[in-house]
Amino acid sequence: MLGKHIQLMLVLTILCGLWMLGTRNTSADLVAERKIASNLFSVTTLSFINVNSANMSQLIQFFNTLGIVPGGFDARTVRIEKQGEMNVQYSLSAQKKSGDDAFCNALDLKIARRDLSTIYEGKLFNLSIQDSLQDGEREEWIILVEFDHGEESMKNKSCEFDLYMRTYRNSPSEAFRGLHATRTLTNIVTSGTW
């Protein structure tokens, strides 16, 4: 026969056991730590170049057209190559730096590939191109600036503008962030007399 104390201990053991069966686990995160090992972070480039299609020299000054008259045009060629490791998304736009507003707005721009397929045709300052360059790919462009207006007020005017090209990883409409590169081709076009 069991003594009273032993009976009491057995009852307490059973009660404790039943209580413990009713407990559930919780993650021991009061003093937990996460370690994520073997991380790899690499940085590459989005660099690219604008080069003279004749001699591969670096292009900075592009159009330097003096004395353009109504019906006149000037042409330049440019080769765009990807130099970095990542494929390049790029945007191209024209930005006025100085000059006569009416004359600048009267200038037209046409961009065609070497096979003469048209990339852009329209007003100079409406230029907005977004495209991408893949590995081993290069763009060879013929760019024409045209002037078709014959107003007296446009004689002896000048227009200085940049062809502004940038690569990006985020959307081109967003502010710069992350890796990017920019290249600027400076241009000046002056009108003559007629």
Add this chain to the structure above:
Amino acid sequence: MTGDIIVIKPQPQYNLNDVITFKEGADRIVTHRIIDIAQKSGTPEIATKGDANRSLDNDKITQSNIVGKVQFVVPKIGFLVAFTHTTPGLVVMIIIPVILLVMDQFVQMSMRQNRT
């Protein structure tokens, strides 16, 4: 710590720095500290963090996720609890004591019958 047990109690309201136990996802139960309480469209969004974690938990919780607030911690008893959840633990903590008590009652009953 691993092996500790915590006793929790539901509260009508939870405050900053309370250590709470909450449901994360379908079946995971986590005990973390309240780091921030932000009102979003009238519902408090609660940010939590483990004391030893360097970063906040990814997902914010609401009051409906909370099981209760930690009242106190009993160190090391969790190992006994884990043992109780095993078959040998069930035998040691429940079955053997029950058998002993039942047998004892039978012995007492038969002794009473013999006396009468």
